[in-house]
Amino acid sequence: MFARRRFAVLKNLLEYIGLEPGRLHFSWISSAEAQKFQETVKTVVEEVTALGPAKILIKDIRKVA
Amino acid sequence: MDNQAIAEEIRSLAKKLLADGVVDCVIGYTQGTVPMRDRPYFAYSPEEAENLTWSSFCCNNLANFARKRADKVAVVAQGCVSRSLVNHIVENQIDRDKLVVIGVPSPGMVDHNKVQAAVGAGKIITEVVEDGDDLVVKGKGFEERIARKTVLRDNCFTCVQRNPVIVDHMIGSPGDDTHGGDIDKVAAPWEKLSAEERWAAFSENFQDCIRCYACRDACPLCYCTVCFVDESNPQWCGKTQDEADVATFHILRAFHCAGRCTDCGACESACPQGIKMRRLTSKIEKDIRELYDYRPGMDPEAIPPMSVYRPDDPQDFIK
Amino acid sequence: MADKILAKDQVAAFIEGLQSDRKVYAPALVGEKLVWSQVQGADDVLWDFTNTDLSPKDFFFPQTECMMRFVNDPADEKGMIMQAEPELDEERVLLNIRPCDGKAFGVLDLIFCQDDYTNDAYWRDKRDKTALIGLACNDPCPTCFCTSVGCGPHNQAGLDLLLVDLGDSFLVQVITERGEALADGLPEADAEAAAQAGELKAAAEGAITSGVATDKIAEREVLELFELPMWDRVHESCLNCGTCTFYCPTCHCFDIQDEVVGLDGRRVRNWDYCMSWLFTVHGTGHNPRPGKKERVRQRFMHKFKYIPLKRGGEIGCVGCGRCVVRCPVNIDVREVVNQMNQ
Numbered sequence: 001m002f003a004r005r006r007f008a009v010l011k012n013l014l015e016y017i018g019l020e021p022g023r024l025h026f027s028w029i030s031s032a033e034a035q036k037f038q039e040t041v042k043t044v045v046e047e048v049t050a051l052g053p054a055k056i057l058i059k060d061i062r063k064v065a
Numbered sequence: 066m067d068n069q070a071i072a073e074e075i076r077s078l079a080k081k082l083l084a085d086g087v088v089d090c091v092i093g094y095t096q097g098t099v100p101m102r103d104r105p106y107f108a109y110s111p112e113e114a115e116n117l118t119w120s121s122f123c124c125n126n127l128a129n130f131a132r133k134r135a136d137k138v139a140v141v142a143q144g145c146v147s148r149s150l151v152n153h154i155v156e157n158q159i160d161r162d163k164l165v166v167i168g169v170p171s172p173g174m175v176d177h178n179k180v181q182a183a184v185g186a187g188k189i190i191t192e193v194v195e196d197g198d199d200l201v202v203k204g205k206g207f208e209e210r211i212a213r214k215t216v217l218r219d220n221c222f223t224c225v226q227r228n229p230v231i232v233d234h235m236i237g238s239p240g241d242d243t244h245g246g247d248i249d250k251v252a253a254p255w256e257k258l259s260a261e262e263r264w265a266a267f268s269e270n271f272q273d274c275i276r277c278y279a280c281r282d283a284c285p286l287c288y289c290t291v292c293f294v295d296e297s298n299p300q301w302c303g304k305t306q307d308e309a310d311v312a313t314f315h316i317l318r319a320f321h322c323a324g325r326c327t328d329c330g331a332c333e334s335a336c337p338q339g340i341k342m343r344r345l346t347s348k349i350e351k352d353i354r355e356l357y358d359y360r361p362g363m364d365p366e367a368i369p370p371m372s373v374y375r376p377d378d379p380q381d382f383i384k
Numbered sequence: 385m386a387d388k389i390l391a392k393d394q395v396a397a398f399i400e401g402l403q404s405d406r407k408v409y410a411p412a413l414v415g416e417k418l419v420w421s422q423v424q425g426a427d428d429v430l431w432d433f434t435n436t437d438l439s440p441k442d443f444f445f446p447q448t449e450c451m452m453r454f455v456n457d458p459a460d461e462k463g464m465i466m467q468a469e470p471e472l473d474e475e476r477v478l479l480n481i482r483p484c485d486g487k488a489f490g491v492l493d494l495i496f497c498q499d500d501y502t503n504d505a506y507w508r509d510k511r512d513k514t515a516l517i518g519l520a521c522n523d524p525c526p527t528c529f530c531t532s533v534g535c536g537p538h539n540q541a542g543l544d545l546l547l548v549d550l551g552d553s554f555l556v557q558v559i560t561e562r563g564e565a566l567a568d569g570l571p572e573a574d575a576e577a578a579a580q581a582g583e584l585k586a587a588a589e590g591a592i593t594s595g596v597a598t599d600k601i602a603e604r605e606v607l608e609l610f611e612l613p614m615w616d617r618v619h620e621s622c623l624n625c626g627t628c629t630f631y632c633p634t635c636h637c638f639d640i641q642d643e644v645v646g647l648d649g650r651r652v653r654n655w656d657y658c659m660s661w662l663f664t665v666h667g668t669g670h671n672p673r674p675g676k677k678e679r680v681r682q683r684f685m686h687k688f689k690y691i692p693l694k695r696g697g698e699i700g701c702v703g704c705g706r707c708v709v710r711c712p713v714n715i716d717v718r719e720v721v722n723q724m725n726q
Contacts, residue, residue: 001374004378009349010320013320018263027384040384062650098719104713107621178416187432279712291661295660295662305643305652335625336712337710339416
C-alpha cells in the first residue's frame with residue numbers, strides 16, 4: 001500500500017522527463033491469479049514491443065566515446 | 066524593516082543568546098568576498114556574532130548545517146529555511162529542544178546569475194548595493210540601477226511562505242506571504258510537451274551538468290550517510306558524463322526528495338553551471354500537493370506522505 | 385627567438401593559417417556562458433573577456449575518457465585483449481588561453497608525466513598535439529591572484545606564444561620552437577612594441593590587489609600545518625561538493641572504472657574529487673578522511689604544501705580565481721591560505 005504512492009510519483013516523474021506513455025505499467029496481481037498474470041504479461045509485452053526500442057536513457061558502452 | 070535593520074537585530078539577539086548560554090552556536094550569514102554573495106557563518110561567541118549580517122544575497126539553506134548536532138543551535142530562518150527545519154524535525158534529524166529559530170521575513174533573495182545577465186555576461190561586477198526596491202550594480206566602467214523584483218530567484222518570486230513557520234524569536238514583523246508570482250503557472254513546465262519534446266527539454270536543461278553534486282550537497286534533504294551515487298557495490302548510477310548517467314542521477318535525486326522538497330531553491334542557487342534545477346523538482350512538489358494534499362515542512366507533527374497511505378489514494382494507473 | 389607583430393587587420397588571415405592544418409579552439413560566448421568552442425570563422429573569436437567558466441583542462445584530461453576496450457570472450461578474435469583507445473588524430477590550437485590556465489598545464493605535466501613509471505600516455509599525446517597561444521590579461525579581475533602563486537597576467541610558462549594587446553596590434557611573444565613555427569611569416573616586432581608590452585604588464589600586475597602569502601607555509605612542517613586549529617572552522621560551511629575541484633585548472637584527481645555489459649567492456653576514467661566521502665573509503669569500510677574537516681584540509685594541504693614539497697616548489701594553484709567565484713558557500717581560498725601562512 002505504501003508502494004502505491006511511490007509508484008504514482010515515480011510514474012509521473014518518469015513520464016514527465018520523456019518516458020513514452022505505455023512503457024511503464026502497474027498491476028495488482030496476487031500469486032493466486034495466474035490467469036490474470038499471464039494476460040497482463042502478454043498485454044505489457046505487446047504494448048511495449050509496439051513502442052519499439054527504448055529511445056531515452058540509453059547508454060551503449062560499445063558506442064559511446 | 067529593511068535588511069540593515071534586521072541585521073542589527075540579528076546581531077544583538079545572537080549576542081544575547083550566546084552570552085546567556087541559551088545556545089552554543091548561532092548559524093547565520095556573514096558578508097562574502099565576492100559581490101552578491103553572503104555566506105554561512107557559525108558564531109560561537111558574542112564577539113563572533115558581531116560578524117553576522119542579513120541581506121538579499123543569502124541564498125543558501127542554513128537548515129543544511131543544523132542537523133545532527135550535539136550542541137544547541139540558533140538558526141536565522143526565513144520561510145523556506147524554517148520549512149526545511151520543520152522537515153528535519155519530522156524526520157528526526159533535529160531535536161526541537163536543541164533548536165532556537167530566529168525568524169526573519171524573507172525579502173526575497175537575488176539571483177546573481179540574473180544580475181550578471183542584466184548588465185551583460187563578461188562584464189566585471191565589483192559591488193552590488195541594496196537601495197530600497199532597487200539594486201545598484203557597480204563594476205568596471207559602469208554603474209546601473211536594477212529593480213530588485215526583476216532579478217529575484219525564481220522560487221522566491223513564486224514563494225508562498227515568506228514568513229517562518231516555526232519561530233522562537235521573530236525579528237521585524239511578518240510581511241505578505243507571497244511575492245506575486247504564481248507557482249502553479251510555472252511548476253512542471255514540461256507537462257505541456259509531448260514525450261519526445263519532454264526528453265529533449267530535459268536533456269537540454271541538464272547538458273551543462275558537471276556532476277559536482279553541489280545541488281545534492283546544498284539540499285537540506287540530501288543527508289544520507291552514503292548517497293546512492295557514492296555506492297560502489299552495487300553501483301546504481303554511472304559516473305561518466307554520458308547523458309544517461311547524468312539523467313539517472315537527477316531523476317533519482319528528485320525522486321528521493323518526493324514529499325520532502327519545499328522548493329527552497331538551494332539546489333538551483335548552488336549550481337555553479339546555472340542549471341534550472343527546479344524545472345524538474347517542481348514536478349515532484351506539484352504532484353505531492355495535488356495527489357496527497359501535502360505541503361512539506363509546514364507542520365512538525367505531520368507524517369511524511371511517502372510513509373503513509375490512505376485507502377482512497379489515487380490508483381487509476383494500476384491495472 | 386624574436387618577438388613578432390600581428391596587426392589586428394591581419395588576425396583573420398593568421399587564424400585561417402592556423403586552421404589550414406589544425407583545429408582551432410577559442411573562448412566564445414554561448415548564451416550567457418563563456419565556453420571553449422571550435423572556431424569556424426575569425427569572427428567567432430572573443431578578444432575581450434575575463435576567462436572561461438570552466439578551464440580548458442578538458443582538452444587534455446577529459447571529464448570522461450575511455451582508455452581501452454575489451455571483449456571478455458576467449459572465442460572472439462579480439463577477445464581478452466585490452467585495446468587502447470586510438471590516439472588523437474589531429475593537431476589542435478587553443479587560441480586566447482589565459483596565462484594562468486597555460487601555466488596550470490605545465491604544473492600538471494609534472495604530475496601526469498613524472499618518470500618512466502608515471503607517464504600518462506593519454507595526457508602526453510594530447511599535450512604533444514596541442515599548441516597554446518596565450519592572450520595576456522591587461523585588465524585582471526578582482527578575484528585573480530596569480531601574481532602571488534608564481535604566475536602573472538603576462539606570464540609565459542606553459543605557452544607556445546603569448547599575444548599582448550597593444551591597441552591596434554598584438555605583440556606576439558615567441559616562447560617555444562612550436563610557437564616560432566606558428567608565428568613564422570609574421571613581421572618582427574620593434575623595441576617600441578616590446579616597451580609598450582612591458583608597461584602593460586607592469587600595470588596589469590599592479591592591478592592585482594588580492595593575493596596569498598605562502599612563505600611560511602613553505603617553511604613549516606607538514607604536521608604543524610596539519611594540526612592547525614583553523615581547520616576546525618574552515619570546514620564548517622563547506623558542502624563537500626566538487627565545484628572547486630572541477631573548475632580548477634590544476635586539480636587532477638580521477639577514478640578509473642571498468643564498465644561491462646555482457647561480454648563487452650570499456651575502461652573509463654572520470655574526474656573525481658577529494659571532497660567526496662567515496663574518494664578515500666576503503667573496501668573494508670574504513671575511511672582515513674571520515675569527515676568534512678579532514679577532506680577540506682586535504683585539498684588545501686595538497687595544493688599548497690604537498691605539491692610544492694614534491695614538485696620542487698611549484699604551487700598547485702595558479703590564482704585564476706574560479707573557485708572563489710563558483711563556490712556555493714563562498715569559501716575563499718585566499719583567506720584560507722593566508723590563515724595557513726600565519
